Amino acid sequence: MAGAAAHGSPPVPLDAAGPAPGVAARGGDSERDLRLEALHRDQYVALVRLATLVVGDVGLAEQITQDAFVRLHLRWRRVRDLDRAPAYLRSAVLNGARSQLRRRSVRDRLDARRTVAPAPESPEAATLGRAEHERVVAALRALSSRQREAVALRFYLDLSEDEMAAAMGVSNGSVKTHLHRGLAALADSLREEPS
Amino acid sequence: MSDRPDPVEDRVRTALHAEVDAVTPDGGSLPAIHRRVRTVRRRRRALALAGTAVAAVAAALLVPLGRDGGSDVSTGPDRATTTMSAPAPTAGAADAAVWPDPTAGELFDAPEDAVASFAAALLGVDDPPVAATRRLDPDRVEVDLLDRTESGVPRATVASTVSVGRLDGEHWFVTAARSDDVRVDAPTPGATASSVLRVVGEGRGFEATIVAALHARTAPAPVLAEQATTAGTAAPAPFSVDLAVPADRAGVAVLVVRDAPGAEASVPHATVLPVLLAPPASPAPGPATPSPTVTTGRDGADFALGAEPLWPFRTFEDAEAWRATAAEGHQPWHLDAATTAQMFTRSFLGFTEIDEVTSQDVRADEAWIGVGSTIDGAATPAPPVTAAVVHLVRFGPGPDSPWEVVGTRDTVLTLDTPAYGAAVGSPTTVGGTITGVDESVHVRVLQVSSPTPLGESCCTPAGGEGTPWSTTVSWTGATDPALTIVASTGGHVQQVESFAITGIPGPG
Numbered sequence: 226m227a228g229a230a231a232h233g234s235p236p237v238p239l240d241a242a243g244p245a246p247g248v249a250a251r252g253g254d255s256e257r258d259l260r261l262e263a264l265h266r267d268q269y270v271a272l273v274r275l276a277t278l279v280v281g282d283v284g285l286a287e288q289i290t291q292d293a294f295v296r297l298h299l300r301w302r303r304v305r306d307l308d309r310a311p312a313y314l315r316s317a318v319l320n321g322a323r324s325q326l327r328r329r330s331v332r333d334r335l336d337a338r339r340t341v342a343p344a345p346e347s348p349e350a351a352t353l354g355r356a357e358h359e360r361v362v363a364a365l366r367a368l369s370s371r372q373r374e375a376v377a378l379r380f381y382l383d384l385s386e387d388e389m390a391a392a393m394g395v396s397n398g399s400v401k402t403h404l405h406r407g408l409a410a411l412a413d414s415l416r417e418e419p420s
Numbered sequence: 421m422s423d424r425p426d427p428v429e430d431r432v433r434t435a436l437h438a439e440v441d442a443v444t445p446d447g448g449s450l451p452a453i454h455r456r457v458r459t460v461r462r463r464r465r466a467l468a469l470a471g472t473a474v475a476a477v478a479a480a481l482l483v484p485l486g487r488d489g490g491s492d493v494s495t496g497p498d499r500a501t502t503t504m505s506a507p508a509p510t511a512g513a514a515d516a517a518v519w520p521d522p523t524a525g526e527l528f529d530a531p532e533d534a535v536a537s538f539a540a541a542l543l544g545v546d547d548p549p550v551a552a553t554r555r556l557d558p559d560r561v562e563v564d565l566l567d568r569t570e571s572g573v574p575r576a577t578v579a580s581t582v583s584v585g586r587l588d589g590e591h592w593f594v595t596a597a598r599s600d601d602v603r604v605d606a607p608t609p610g611a612t613a614s615s616v617l618r619v620v621g622e623g624r625g626f627e628a629t630i631v632a633a634l635h636a637r638t639a640p641a642p643v644l645a646e647q648a649t650t651a652g653t654a655a656p657a658p659f660s661v662d663l664a665v666p667a668d669r670a671g672v673a674v675l676v677v678r679d680a681p682g683a684e685a686s687v688p689h690a691t692v693l694p695v696l697l698a699p700p701a702s703p704a705p706g707p708a709t710p711s712p713t714v715t716t717g718r719d720g721a722d723f724a725l726g727a728e729p730l731w732p733f734r735t736f737e738d739a740e741a742w743r744a745t746a747a748e749g750h751q752p753w754h755l756d757a758a759t760t761a762q763m764f765t766r767s768f769l770g771f772t773e774i775d776e777v778t779s780q781d782v783r784a785d786e787a788w789i790g791v792g793s794t795i796d797g798a799a800t801p802a803p804p805v806t807a808a809v810v811h812l813v814r815f816g817p818g819p820d821s822p823w824e825v826v827g828t829r830d831t832v833l834t835l836d837t838p839a840y841g842a843a844v845g846s847p848t849t850v851g852g853t854i855t856g857v858d859e860s861v862h863v864r865v866l867q868v869s870s871p872t873p874l875g876e877s878c879c880t881p882a883g884g885e886g887t888p889w890s891t892t893v894s895w896t897g898a899t900d901p902a903l904t905i906v907a908s909t910g911g912h913v914q915q916v917e918s919f920a921i922t923g924i925p926g927p928g
Contacts, residue, residue, distance in 0.1 A: 262450070265449070265450050265453070269445065269449060269450075270443075270444075270445055273443060273445040274440040274441070274443050277439075277440050277443050278436060278439065278440055283443055283445075286443075287445050287449065290445075290449075291449060291452060291453055291456070294449075294453045295453055295456045295457055298453065298454075298457040299457060320526055324526065324528075324533060357431070357434075357435060358434065358435035358436075358438035358439055359435075359439075360435075361431055361432055361435030361436075361439075362435055362436070362439045365432075365435075365436075369546050369547070370546070371546065376432060376436075377436065380429065380432045380433040380436050381433075381436040381437065381440070394639055394640050395640050396640070399640075408428060408429065408432070411428055411432060412428045415428065415431065
């Protein structure tokens, strides 16, 4: 299992190109670089995995997570409370994931004019029997994107309700609703399948 | 029933970890991120150094979202039907956007994305069934949201039609929604709402109920005010409802008038439009106060402001004319320094992204109001960043005199040349100092009586620690007693992150 330690990339300056000619960089660049590298080391893997749970595609999840880091880098000098950077990244990743899902959803509707639910599992899968986690994840995929986000934030990242609300950009009440409905739907799906 | 805890949570937790704990991202992600950051910064530098060529690009990108444009750029017909009289400016194209907020948050490259986000945020519907997008012209489309049954199956009938426009030439914004079942006659799009917003129209809905709600335009579009009223059921019937405008809100908000949901899966039949909030000063002038009849100075017409009258009044007589009608409740925001500073920034200067008051120092006849904005995309509430501290003075001798903007208190970006109050003509050198990296200074010359800049200069590359910057600006058409020279910079987080102004006497 690969953990965060797998990402021991050598330190790279945040802006290796340096400031524009004739422009003096403001103080604190090296400290800023170190903080960004630490953020990448501590958060990147978990964020990719979170995005994978939401969009179901590792490559897309990496792209979304890198987008979030690029945006943070470009806004770094405006980020005054560094402790909030992880929360910013979580929110940016979920926004990116949501945007990708919407795009995919609209594309599906317009291109394929698909009006039915995603194809059911193949006969051989049922015959062979899927692993427990695959059944749960398949049920997770059937949730709405908001419910899926809530479930992933709570049960994968173990976030508090406040942290979930901040990441999802919704109220605590909405978090409870999405989580409750998501879990209820998961329970229904899992009850219908052989365990 | 069993008292045992539902095992679903444990199963979910275990399954999620089993699913993705083995995911190993590409080890080259950090260098890739750095490369992308460098690419973006190089592009920004190239843009800044492109000089006049960039000015045209910047005008094309910025002006459609701002009130003030270059004289060579059309911002389209004025849509604003406001209750304000001159010198309040008309609303700009940025005010036409219902969703998303052009100045903050996520922007959309596809109209369908904008519609989906709009439906979720303002109609409370995730993934509504939609018909094919109708393209009216390259920059305008319409999307029909379809009805659906209680079980969620789409119907062929249209619930609401959403209008979407490419307002900045790049991103798509919902500009309105309409439904045959909910017609709104008042307010009109872009109308100004003061203390009470009266919503009048005709409609029909489940159990004859129509709901009018005022939402903030920024995500997650919280409800600012909401009222239900009765209309028709089978046939439309007139309705009228009053919404209380929050006293602490200013700027664009979104009015959603919809039928009451008959089922959880229903798609609202809604008419949606933008309105401009301009809450009254607090406390409002007392109605029992005798209405003054003077239209000239109370102590003679020789009141000396002691500074350049930049906005909103051109002269003391203009200020006194307003004061004579203030007791009738006409534009009471003139008595509120913070609102005046905000409107100066957003409406006169056109910096619509700067939408928060960050500090207030209000004294009897002088005030300093910090204006700024919160970091775009911040996940948790972050302290807003101050773009400038606006200096105001009372334009008259008493506490019932309106506030007048006379300058700014500058730090990150200063505008020292020409000196405040210096009698200079066109062209003139404009300069100051700046602290920052990859900055690009945009200078404009404005006057109250002109809706567009008299002159401008863009985009002067600058940066460093208190490093001097300088440019030359020319202008024509000055008629007012005072002119505002404004320098602004941005482009890192939002288009305008810092600004400074100075005042010079005009010919009027």
